Amino acid sequence: MFINWRLRELNLKIVYYGPALSGKTSNLQYIHDKTDPSIRSEMVSLKTRGDRTLYFDFLQLELGRIAGLKPRFNLYTVPGQTYYTGTRKLVLQGVDGIVFVADSQRERLRENIESIQEMWDNLRDLGYNPEEMPLVLQCNKRDLPNILPTSVLHERLGLNGVPCYESVAIQGVGVFDTLKAIINRVVAKAQQQL
């Protein structure tokens, strides 16, 4: 959380984390496409030639007011490929809340588990207490046939007690429910600190 008192802006950072190709960029793209341009930035995407996230995606939303301050929600995604582990840690710096985007397909379970374990390690390395981090699980790709029940995914990721949203990010299903849930958690925590 970063406050610019001169401009009365409260900057809050939300990171969409998860394994490669789970649908993180699709979430931001949908939010960008369906949000009034007057309250959002352009989407900044650094892509490789194969259309995959190279460094991160970025989208800023200006919504509502908190204690007389204008909150700006800075949404980021991490690149999922294994070799970008250093980049994922950098993107997590200063994070106020996380959406873990899991790929619901059965054969992606191991990648989901590895990704969340790495996320906990990165958070601890950066000095965060993972238990205090606002977190929402998004079980994405619910339109595909070979998916795990969300209850199984939830449990295997060790996220009991964390709210879980089903989504089809490319169609926008569940995208704004997920965003609202993480914003509510992040704002609740920020209000405690103001």
Ligand SMILES: Nc1nc2c(ncn2[C@@H]2O[C@H](COP(=O)(O)OP(=O)(O)O)[C@@H](O)[C@H]2O)c(=O)[nH]1
């Ligand atoms: N069937 C299906 N495909 C999806 C869904 N969300 C994303 N995809 C596809 O999965 C691939 C990876 O999506 P992307 O958002 O780039 O994933 P990222 O690597 O996590 O940023 C793309 O081909 C998307 O079109 C979904 O809910 N259902």
Ligand SMILES: [Mg+2]
């Ligand atoms: Mg991406």
